[in-house]
Amino acid sequence: MIQNEPDLAIVVDRILEELNNAEKLHPKWPKDPIHAAAIVGEESGELTRACLRWVYEMGEHEDMETEAIHTAATAIRFLLNIEEYKREIEAIPPFISYP
Numbered sequence: 001m002i003q004n005e006p007d008l009a010i011v012v013d014r015i016l017e018e019l020n021n022a023e024k025l026h027p028k029w030p031k032d033p034i035h036a037a038a039i040v041g042e043e044s045g046e047l048t049r050a051c052l053r054w055v056y057e058m059g060e061h062e063d064m065e066t067e068a069i070h071t072a073a074t075a076i077r078f079l080l081n082i083e084e085y086k087r088e089i090e091a092i093p094p095f096i097s098y099p
């Protein structure tokens with residue numbers, strides 16, 4: 001848990017620790033940016049949920065911290081892989097227009 005007055009070094013250290021753990025636990029990262037961004041978005045959604053619970057349901061402050069760390073770590077991982085992403089247009093279904 002981040003102490004009362006989190007400083008930048010402590011926060012960055014936690015993010016890098018989470019990044020390291022995530023890379024060990026889930027060594028594969030998507031090769032396309034849409035799925036990679038979806039992982040970042042999933043963590044961002046968990047952060048929003050943790051904040052909603054803290055505000056409205058007496059949720060835990062630590063849950064907001066944890067999910068913010070997860071979101072930051074996945075965003076960094078997105079950036080670390082940004083040169084590897086492929087455009088696989090043929091893998092995407094043709095655009096369907098609805099009347």
Ligand SMILES: [Mg+2]
Nearest residue numbers: 043046067070
């Ligand atoms: Mg999470």
